[in-house]
Amino acid sequence: MDAKEPKDEELMARIAQADRHAFDILAKRHLNRVYSIARVMVKKQADAEDVAQDVFTRLWIYGPKWQDGKSAFTTWLYRIVVNCCNDHLRKNKNSGMEVPEDLPSGDANGEAILLQRQTESKVRAALQSLPERQRIAVTLTYFQGMTNPEAASAMDMHIKALEGLLVRARKTMRGMLEEERAEDARKLGTAG
Amino acid sequence: MQENWEQQVRNLKVEQAPDALLARIITVVPHLPQASAVERQTIGSVLLRFMSDMQYGLTLKLAGFACVAVLGVALGSTGASPETNLFGALLFGDIGWENAI
Numbered sequence: 181m182d183a184k185e186p187k188d189e190e191l192m193a194r195i196a197q198a199d200r201h202a203f204d205i206l207a208k209r210h211l212n213r214v215y216s217i218a219r220v221m222v223k224k225q226a227d228a229e230d231v232a233q234d235v236f237t238r239l240w241i242y243g244p245k246w247q248d249g250k251s252a253f254t255t256w257l258y259r260i261v262v263n264c265c266n267d268h269l270r271k272n273k274n275s276g277m278e279v280p281e282d283l284p285s286g287d288a289n290g291e292a293i294l295l296q297r298q299t300e301s302k303v304r305a306a307l308q309s310l311p312e313r314q315r316i317a318v319t320l321t322y323f324q325g326m327t328n329p330e331a332a333s334a335m336d337m338h339i340k341a342l343e344g345l346l347v348r349a350r351k352t353m354r355g356m357l358e359e360e361r362a363e364d365a366r367k368l369g370t371a372g
Numbered sequence: 373m374q375e376n377w378e379q380q381v382r383n384l385k386v387e388q389a390p391d392a393l394l395a396r397i398i399t400v401v402p403h404l405p406q407a408s409a410v411e412r413q414t415i416g417s418v419l420l421r422f423m424s425d426m427q428y429g430l431t432l433k434l435a436g437f438a439c440v441a442v443l444g445v446a447l448g449s450t451g452a453s454p455e456t457n458l459f460g461a462l463l464f465g466d467i468g469w470e471n472a473i
Contacts, residue, residue, distance in 0.1 A: 200402040207397050215389035229393050236397045237404065244406050303380045322381040353377050 188253040195243035203243075207236050213324075214261055220307055220319045221265040227272065234264045251333065258324065258334040262316055269312055306356045314349035317342055 186194075186205065194202035214235050218228035238260050246256060307315055313335075320331040321342075332342040423431060 196406075198402075198406060200398075203402050204398045207394065207401075211389045211394055211397070212386050215393070216385075216387045219387050220384070229390065232389060232393060233397055233401075237401050240401045241404060241407050244408060299380060300384060303377060303384065306377070307381065318381060322378055323384055325382070350378075357377050 189248050192243060192246050192253060193248065195240065196246070203236075203240060206239070210257060211236070214257070217258075217261055217319055217324060218265060220304065220323060221315060222268055222272075223308055227268060231261075231264045231268050234268070235260050238264065252330075255330055255333050258320060258326070258330075259336065262320070262335055265316065266312070302357070302360055306353055306360070309356065310349055310352055314345050314352065317345040318349045318353070321346060 186202070188206065188209070191202040191206045195206065211232060215228055215232045218231040218235075219225070222228050222231055235257075239257065242260075246253075307318060310318065316335060317331060320326045320334055321328065324331075326334065328339055328342055328346075332339040335342060
């Protein structure tokens with residue numbers, strides 16, 4: 181962020197006074213992050229868009245209630261993201277998995293890109309099959325890079341509970357990815 | 373030791389949100405009314421906030437007490453006494469022990 185650019189906290193103070201320009205800046209600054217987290221948490225792109233819009237709607241509506249110094253702006257924002265994702269997942273419990281888009285091929289380093297996107301796609305699929313709370317904990321901690329206390333605060337839970345979720349998530353993820361690897365090895369063996 | 377998948381999760385790219393989404397957000401959202409910073413304190417709002425801050429167990433106990441109180445008033449208003457009303461006697465544990473004294 182540029183030194184001249186206003187800080188999130190300053191923008192929030194202006195949003196509390198219904199300053200639309202401040203809201204524009206804040207939305208532009210955080211939308212990609214919020215959208216990316218939503219993409220990991222919910223299964224469809226359209227749903228992630230709904231979640232992101234819902235997050236910024238709540239940010240605008242409850243902006244006047246945000247208190248500087250009570251918690252960091254990002255913690256407050258990610259708590260809204262978690263709540264919106266939870267609400268969305270609760271409403272759409274039976275929605276199916278999105279079919280992944282076609283992978284590119286044929287360019288100069290197509291194979292490397294293909295491999296990278298395949299890996300990314302597998303990790304996303306594994307993340308999305310985690311139970312809801314484990315998925316949120318992993319996303320905030322590893323993808324968003326929050327510290328455990330920050331993630332616990334965003335999820336409104338005790339740090340020990342978060343650590344418990346992460347332990348279980350690690351176990352599940354390890355199991356799923358090992359299974360995946362074994363499956364790949366089996367396929368290669370069959371093909372060879 | 374950090375596991376491979378943890379690193380892979382860290383390496384997941386931040387996705388570019390569609391331009392239409394940003395346009396929709398900055399066009400539509402600021403037209404919505406904002407919540408007022410200071411809400412008018414009414415008995416209802418104070419009670420609701422108090423209830424939402426409470427632990428579920430305590431809420432349940434208070435709800436239980438309230439139910440018993442309402443039942444007590446309801447029974448009392450009918451003029452029923454433990455001697456004449458079996459339901460009331462069972463509910464309040466008044467099963468005639470005083471007769472034994």
